[in-house]
Structures are given as C-alpha cells and as structure tokens.
Amino acid sequence: MVRFKNRYLLLELSLASGAEAGHVLQTLTPKRLLAAVKDAVEGLHGDYGLACVLHSISVKYLNVLTRVALLRCPRAHHRAVWAAMATITNIQKVPCAIRVHHVGGTIKSCQQFLVQHNKKKLKEMVDSAANPGTALVCA
Numbered sequence: 001m002v003r004f005k006n007r008y009l010l011l012e013l014s015l016a017s018g019a020e021a022g023h024v025l026q027t028l029t030p031k032r033l034l035a036a037v038k039d040a041v042e043g044l045h046g047d048y049g050l051a052c053v054l055h056s057i058s059v060k061y062l063n064v065l066t067r068v069a070l071l072r073c074p075r076a077h078h079r080a081v082w083a084a085m086a087t088i089t090n091i092q093k094v095p096c097a098i099r100v101h102h103v104g105g106t107i108k109s110c111q112q113f114l115v116q117h118n119k120k121k122l123k124e125m126v127d128s129a130a131n132p133g134t135a136l137v138c139a
Contacts, residue, residue: 004056004074005075006072006073006074006075007072007073007075007078007103007104008060008070008071008104008105008106008107008109008110009071009078009100009103010068010069010100010102010110010113011068011070011071011099011100011101012067012068012069012099012101013033013068014067014096015095016096024091024092024096025067027092028062030069033059033062033069034057036088037059037085040084040085040087041053041057041080041084044080044083044087045080045084049077049080052076052077052080053081055074056072056073056074057071057072057074058072059071059072060072061107068114070107070110075105078103085100101117102114102117
C-alpha cells in the first residue's frame with residue numbers, strides 16, 4: 001500500500017477593513033475557505049489541476065481571530081495550490097489577500113513556525129511600544 005504524501009500550507013488571511021470584513025470573519029468557515037481555494041485552483045489550472053488536488057485538499061485549522069489557516073494539499077501539486085492562492089482576491093465578495101507564511105511536511109512543523117513567528121511579532125510590538133518614535137510595520 002502506498003501512502004499519500006502531503007504538504008501543509010500555513011496561511012494568513014488579510015481582509016479589507018470595515019463592517020463587511022467583520023461579518024465575513026464571523027461567517028468564515030473551513031468549507032467556505034476551501035471552496036474559495038478550489039475555485040482559484042480551477043480558475044488557474046483548469047479541470048486537470050483541480051482533479052490533481054481534489055482528493056487530498058482540506059482545511060485542517062482555521063482561526064478567524066488570528067486570521068491563520070492551515071491547508072493540506074498533495075505534495076506533488078502544492079506549488080499549483082500555492083500559485084492559486086495568489087489569485088484569490090475576494091472571499092464572500094469582500095476584498096482579501098492570502099499570504100503563505102510556511103510550507104511544511106507536518107502539522108507540527110507548521111505549528112513550530114507559527115510559534116516562532118508570533119514570538120518575533122510580539123517582540124517587535126513590545127519594542128515599538130518601548131520606543132514610541134519607531135513605527136510598527138505589520139507584514
């Protein structure tokens with residue numbers, strides 16, 4: 001028996017500010033995010049690209065408060081999914097952008113990266129609070 005090898009994409013959702021964005025965050029579910037990703041893959045790579053990723057693509061984790069998601073996709077086609085992420089311009093008719101922070105072979109490696117990333121951001125925020133003359137750039 002052959003095991004399917006997967007990649008995990010750690011995503012950050014950047015939604016436009018406003019009342020609509022707040023409503024979308026409240027109603028955003030893993031199924032809706034997955035539907036947006038599938039539509040993007042089909043739009044960029046066609047039926048063949050969608051068929052290649054359809055059997056193992058899934059949203060493993062979604063936190064609407066921190067706007068972080070974890071997406072599983074096949075290892076052989078993770079670059080196709082990653083490229084399709086760049087074409088997503090709106091979710092539920094609200095402008096947004098999806099940024100891939102990390103690509104890992106396991107969920108644990110993505111979690112470890114997220115902890116390190118959050119520690120770094122927290123340190124930057126504390127330093128900017130200590131030095132009010134410097135501006136905090138959120139990337």
